[in-house]
Amino acid sequence: MKHIAIGVLGAAAFGFAASAASAATLDDVKAKGFIQCGVSTGLAGFSAPDDKGEWQGIDADFCRAVAAAVFGDGTKVKFTPLSAKERFTALQSGEIDILSRNTTWTINRDTALGLNFIGTTYYDGQGFMINAKKLPGVNSALQLSGAAVCVQSGTTTELNLADYFKSNKMEYNPVVFEKLEEVNAAYDAGRCDVYTTDQSGLYGIRLTLGAPADHVVLPEIISKEPLGPAVRQGDDQWYHIVKWTYFALLDAEELGITKANVDEMKNSDSPEIKRVLGQEADTKIGTDLGVSNDWVVNIVKAVGNYGEMFERNVGSGSPLKIARGINALWTKGGLQYAPPIR
Amino acid sequence: MASQEVLREGPSRGSLINDPRVRGIFFQALVLVLLVAGVWWVTHNVIVNLTRLHIASGFGFLKGRAGFDISESAIAYSSDSTYFRAILVGFINTVIVAVVGIITASIIGFIVGIGRLSRNWLIRKICTVYVEVFRNIPPLLVIFFWYSGVLAVLPPPRESINLPFGSFLNQRGFYFPRAVWGEGSWLILVALLLGIAMAWFVARKARQRQMATGQPFPVLWTSIALIVGLPLLAYALSGFPLSFEFPKQSTFNLVGGFQVRPEFLSLYLALSCYTAAFIAEIVRAGIRGVSTGQTEAAAALGLRSGSILRLVVVPQAMRIVIPPLTSQYLNLTKNSSLAIAIGYPDLTATAGTVLNQTGQAVEGVVIMMAVYLALSLITSAIMNVVNARMALVER
Numbered sequence: 001m002k003h004i005a006i007g008v009l010g011a012a013a014f015g016f017a018a019s020a021a022s023a024a025t026l027d028d029v030k031a032k033g034f035i036q037c038g039v040s041t042g043l044a045g046f047s048a049p050d051d052k053g054e055w056q057g058i059d060a061d062f063c064r065a066v067a068a069a070v071f072g073d074g075t076k077v078k079f080t081p082l083s084a085k086e087r088f089t090a091l092q093s094g095e096i097d098i099l100s101r102n103t104t105w106t107i108n109r110d111t112a113l114g115l116n117f118i119g120t121t122y123y124d125g126q127g128f129m130i131n132a133k134k135l136p137g138v139n140s141a142l143q144l145s146g147a148a149v150c151v152q153s154g155t156t157t158e159l160n161l162a163d164y165f166k167s168n169k170m171e172y173n174p175v176v177f178e179k180l181e182e183v184n185a186a187y188d189a190g191r192c193d194v195y196t197t198d199q200s201g202l203y204g205i206r207l208t209l210g211a212p213a214d215h216v217v218l219p220e221i222i223s224k225e226p227l228g229p230a231v232r233q234g235d236d237q238w239y240h241i242v243k244w245t246y247f248a249l250l251d252a253e254e255l256g257i258t259k260a261n262v263d264e265m266k267n268s269d270s271p272e273i274k275r276v277l278g279q280e281a282d283t284k285i286g287t288d289l290g291v292s293n294d295w296v297v298n299i300v301k302a303v304g305n306y307g308e309m310f311e312r313n314v315g316s317g318s319p320l321k322i323a324r325g326i327n328a329l330w331t332k333g334g335l336q337y338a339p340p341i342r
Numbered sequence: 343m344a345s346q347e348v349l350r351e352g353p354s355r356g357s358l359i360n361d362p363r364v365r366g367i368f369f370q371a372l373v374l375v376l377l378v379a380g381v382w383w384v385t386h387n388v389i390v391n392l393t394r395l396h397i398a399s400g401f402g403f404l405k406g407r408a409g410f411d412i413s414e415s416a417i418a419y420s421s422d423s424t425y426f427r428a429i430l431v432g433f434i435n436t437v438i439v440a441v442v443g444i445i446t447a448s449i450i451g452f453i454v455g456i457g458r459l460s461r462n463w464l465i466r467k468i469c470t471v472y473v474e475v476f477r478n479i480p481p482l483l484v485i486f487f488w489y490s491g492v493l494a495v496l497p498p499p500r501e502s503i504n505l506p507f508g509s510f511l512n513q514r515g516f517y518f519p520r521a522v523w524g525e526g527s528w529l530i531l532v533a534l535l536l537g538i539a540m541a542w543f544v545a546r547k548a549r550q551r552q553m554a555t556g557q558p559f560p561v562l563w564t565s566i567a568l569i570v571g572l573p574l575l576a577y578a579l580s581g582f583p584l585s586f587e588f589p590k591q592s593t594f595n596l597v598g599g600f601q602v603r604p605e606f607l608s609l610y611l612a613l614s615c616y617t618a619a620f621i622a623e624i625v626r627a628g629i630r631g632v633s634t635g636q637t638e639a640a641a642a643l644g645l646r647s648g649s650i651l652r653l654v655v656v657p658q659a660m661r662i663v664i665p666p667l668t669s670q671y672l673n674l675t676k677n678s679s680l681a682i683a684i685g686y687p688d689l690t691a692t693a694g695t696v697l698n699q700t701g702q703a704v705e706g707v708v709i710m711m712a713v714y715l716a717l718s719l720i721t722s723a724i725m726n727v728v729n730a731r732m733a734l735v736e737r
Contacts, residue, residue, distance in 0.1 A: 092701075114395040144594075177685040190498050190513055193595075
């Protein structure tokens with residue numbers, strides 16, 4: 001009791017749940033029966049609650065994929081909405097097991113912040129959006145000198161913005177908010193001329209504005225924003241499970257395994273497909289990872305392969321209608337490439 | 343006193359457990375041990391966990407390049423400045439809004455507080471409604487009320503409202519001409535300081551004369567003449583060095599002039615209005631706390647009602663008012679951290695951004711706590727000095 005009381009005190013004083021987060025995340029997750037997944041407070045296509053309160057989006061689905069790998073059931077996930085500022089502390093302190101929240105992979109976050117990014121689930125870049133109706137004639141970011149720019153605090157976006165305007169010798173006036181909804185509201189109300197964040201985010205946010213057709217995303221991309229899930233350092237097993245869940249999604253797409261055909265694919269003649277789906281005799285691929293041997297089957301049954309996940313959430317099957325572009329598989333000229341499961 | 347001494351020195355009757363002195367020492371020692379153990383446990387836990395999670399620690403990060411910009415800064419700041427300077431900018435912004443807010447809240451509070459005791463029905467009721475409305479709404483909502491309800495509905499920059507003296511009001515804030523001091527304008531400042539010093543001296547002399555001879559002297563008018571007249575004279579003598587830079591329309595915003603941003607305005611107005619409601623009640627309590635006998639006695643001496651209020655009631659009321667007033671000033675300062683909701687770059691906002699960019703959560707929160715603590719202790723110390731000067735001097 002005393003320990004709990006002091007623990008609470010310590011957590012309150014330092015923002016750290018000191019007693020949580022032992023090394024074996026997989027055991028903790030299995031013991032509590034679900035994965036705690038850190039997501040955004042609402043970014044269409046990545047992680048946003050739908051009209052039934054269910055979290056939808058690539059980032060939310062990724063956590064479901066990990067849950068399917070671990071439990072064989074993609075619904076065993078609980079979501080924690082986090083602001084950009086809260087996200088790393090939540091992961092460091094053990095409040096969440098995976099941070100899957102359109103977060104940019106940088107060296108500083110991998111080293112000084114004690115995180116491990118598992119890969120890039122979405123290759124993005126920072127862009128600018130303006131209200132073309134209010135600002136006719138502006139069609140390049142280089143014309144933005146003197147503008148008031150809305151940006152979310154505690155993001156790489158905020159830093160890239162400063163760098164971009166400085167290197168182009170332009171002035172700007174930052175209007176900074178902590179929460180995404182506050183930035184959206186301020187931009188919609190005209191508090192600033194320009195909205196800057198990752199381009200995928202701009203397309204998502206444009207849909208939520210009062211008059212989406214008035215707003216245009218400028219052509220310039222000013223940064224590399226590889227977005228991906230991250231886990232805590234110091235637990236290699238959990239890191240591998242999350243990382244290989246991502247690779248399994250890509251490999252499934254490459255091999256043509258979809259949500260619809262996964263069961264018949266189990267009887268495929270291809271030894272590669274059989275191996276990936278855990279149908280090889282005496283296979284140990286899944287158990288060596290710490291999950292069951294039919295983990296890839298479970299993942300694909302829960303969320304489909306990477307391509308299905310993409311099209312459903314941000315691509316042609318969604319209101320965002322973002323093209324695959326550089327997020328296509330390497331076989332189709334994109335950057336998504338997974339090592340083989342063998 | 344004597345009986346206490348006896349109790350302390352007296353031999354313990356019965357066992358040690360019943361000895362009040364031993365008990366006292368035992369419990370104090372127990373609390374101390376628990377406190378030290380608790381602090382050690384928390385510190386140790388944090389250090390162990392940080393090391394285990396491979397998170398860098400220490401305050402060395404403060405020297406790093408911040409890399410982000412801040413919209414409002416009283417000191418020179420750019421993205422090339424250090425994290426330390428970013429936190430300093432936030433700290434200064436907190437102090438600015440706290441000081442300006444405290445002054446405004448005090449003025450509104452005193453007016454409303456006295457208004458609630460007015461004999462005029464309308465004034466009394468208006469003041470009551472003001473107090474009840476603002477006292478019973480959470481401060482965050484008051485901030486949102488000003489930010490979203492009042493300032494955000496103003497027109498965009500291209501349709502700014504023109505105000506007198508080249509000022510403009512739009513949803514990006516309030517713009518007014520900025521004074522540009524030319525060559526020789528130091529003379530005006532010197533004249534102003536000289537005027538204030540002379541006014542103070544005149545007031546002192548006039549007081550002494552009135553005490554000695556009973557002859558009053560028009561101190562107010564003399565002071566105004568000195569404080570306004572001398573700088574004006576200096577202005578003329580130094581060849582009118584003052585000019586104004588007017589805000590002008592550009593592609594996106596008004597440029598030039600001086601801009602007060604809506605974030606600051608709404609935070610300042612909200613904190614002032616909110617805290618003023620509490621100050622009004624404190625002032626009312628203070629005035630009601632002065633017995634009516636004092637007013638009656640002053641009236642019997644032939645003082646006018648204004649003089650009674652100024653010379654008899656208020657000085658005595660202040661003794662009741664100041665201690666709770668200190669709490670309200672501290673509340674206002676701490677409530678300024680709600681600025682984060684509307685994006686005013688105060689200490690919590692900038693230190694929070696630094697915390698996030700560097701990942702130094704423990705250090706960041708410690709810095710914030712230490713700064714707010716220091717700020718509150720300084721405010722208390724100042725108010726204690728004021729209180730000591732106001733306190734009843736027993737002769």
